């Protein structure tokens with residue numbers, strides 16, 4: 001019997017804020033600076049005697065805030081919910097997913113440090129690791145296929161890497177990371193396992209399987225509205241404190257802090273994140289099954305023919321499904337484009353746009369969009385085929401209505 005974690009239950013337990021006047025929603029602490037009652041408290045805050053975690057530690061020195069970039073109570077309240085969801089001691093919310101990822105990796109690696117990363121990762125993260133970090137900091141990354149455990153192991157061994165960086169569900173291949181195995185390999189070589197869990201909040205809790213740090217682009221499912229750019233780092237209290245250090249902290253000094261108004265907004269969307277994930281997953285599974293029945297090449301982790309379906313069953317939390325993302329191979333770019341144009345312009349089925357996790361369906365041709373930072377060879381190695389359409393299945397309209405639209409587009413583009 002594996003350990004159980006229900007992120008909705010954990011978040012409900014962590015939700016203990018009231019609004020300032022007894023409001024049912026927490027208040028927005030829209031202040032960039034904070035006062036103290038005794039002048040002597042100020043130097044104590046600077047010396048770290050009163051810190052962001054004194055509230056959590058139950059000490060009566062809570063309320064010792066310093067400056068908004070360092071610590072804002074509303075941002076922290078949001079972080080506490082994310083920490084509960086990801087089963088970490090603490091979390092720090094950032095202005096973007098890239099802000100969370102870059103700050104985490106820069107905190108982990110000193111100049112000249114080494115990282116081993118999956119070769120199928122978000123384009124922005126890939127560019128950060130391949131171009132930006134080596135040029136600016138001398139931190140070099142070795143890219144490997146994370147399903148090749150021998151390659152992961154020897155890369156970690158050869159480079160003495162500080163971190164193994166993976167995504168729980170790879171984009172756009174939808175390959176599932178074997179987190180327990182990868183955690184064991186990373187730990188054997190003294191590396192920290194960092195998992196980008198953007199595709200599967202609620203569905204999968206990487207720390208349940210050995211991950212050390214979880215990062216998110218909250219821009220996607222966590223927001224659900226395609227209206228906010230945001231991110232989060234979920235980690236130990238120690239690591240988050242390190243990131244907030246006044247002299248050496250990447251969050252404090254690079255400044256990718258989340259705005260408290262954004263934190264407040266997102267806090268109101270977390271209570272229905274579980275419901276949304278379930279509905280995204282229910283529809284995506286139904287589409288995937290029906291497309292497979294039409295002999296369309298569809299990849300979805302919930303299909304029993306997905307190469308790692310059994311692994312999914314083993315790792316995923318119960319009751320949240322297999323996620324809202326599927327891919328359809330439409331053979332070539334011109335058919336992929338015709339398919340997306342038809343669905344958007346004739347059926348209002350969804351939008352041709354990058355990103356994911358929106359309540360409407362989003363479609364993009366990965367090879368010419370989100371994976372375009374990769375060279376042609378890198379795309380081939382990562383299994384990104386030219387006609388591959390990634391679909392983030394929305395929750396508007398009815399399943400029947402959306403299926404009729406999708407089915408017609410598939411028939412016209414592939415079977416006409």
Ligand SMILES: *Cc1c(COP(=O)(O)O)cnc(C)c1O
Pocket residue numbers: 096097098099122124125167171196198199216217218219220229230231
């Ligand atoms: C979008 C995305 C990011 C980057 O997040 P931003 O919020 O756009 O900065 C990182 N990782 C994954 C998997 C993403 O989908």
